[in-house]
Amino acid sequence: MKTELCNFCLKSGILCSKCQGKLKSGKVSDIDFTIARLLLSLEEKYPSLQDVHFHKAVDADRILAILVDKGDVPRLLSHGGKIVKALGEKTEKTIRVLEYGVAERKFLEDLFVPLNILTINKIWLPDGTTETRVILKRGRRKRIPNVKASKQIAKELRGITLRVEFAN
Numbered sequence: 001m002k003t004e005l006c007n008f009c010l011k012s013g014i015l016c017s018k019c020q021g022k023l024k025s026g027k028v029s030d031i032d033f034t035i036a037r038l039l040l041s042l043e044e045k046y047p048s049l050q051d052v053h054f055h056k057a058v059d060a061d062r063i064l065a066i067l068v069d070k071g072d073v074p075r076l077l078s079h080g081g082k083i084v085k086a087l088g089e090k091t092e093k094t095i096r097v098l099e100y101g102v103a104e105r106k107f108l109e110d111l112f113v114p115l116n117i118l119t120i121n122k123i124w125l126p127d128g129t130t131e132t133r134v135i136l137k138r139g140r141r142k143r144i145p146n147v148k149a150s151k152q153i154a155k156e157l158r159g160i161t162l163r164v165e166f167a168n
């Protein structure tokens with residue numbers, strides 16, 4: 001697995017000065033460190049993790065979003081979904097795997113799976129900031145998404161301020 005932090009630090013749990021600097025500057029967060037260690041510990045059992053580039057993790061309510069490189073999602077979902085299952089059990093969270101560097105629409109679609117997005121548009125506010133409005137199709141039997149967690153994840157990973165609405 002590739003990350004900002006070095007393998008030595010991830011294995012030992014003790015940070016070298018370089019990694020400590022990254023943590024201090026905010027380039028890497030505590031949760032990134034925790035999840036990177038967890039992923040590395042699973043590498044031996046699930047070798048497909050060796051090629052995964054892990055970017056970031058966001059702990060939002062009951063959801064843990066994991067941002068990996070574009071194209072790494074199948075690697076993380078391989079082994080019959082056992083990696084994601086192990087992550088979910090160890091963190092006691094629902095795991096959401098997202099891709100780094102994809103278009104905004106793709107990012108939002110992945111964020112709200114299994115719900116369908118009807119419309120995405122930008123709203124310009126009087127103070128000059130923007131919000132991204134997402135209108136989701138209200139499914140009959142589908143679970144209601146955790147809107148609060150989704151907003152936090154979009155903000156932290158993409159700097160997007162989300163406004164979520166539903167339509168039939």
Ligand SMILES: [Zn+2]
Pocket residue numbers: 005006007008009015016017018019020
């Ligand atoms: Zn280090």
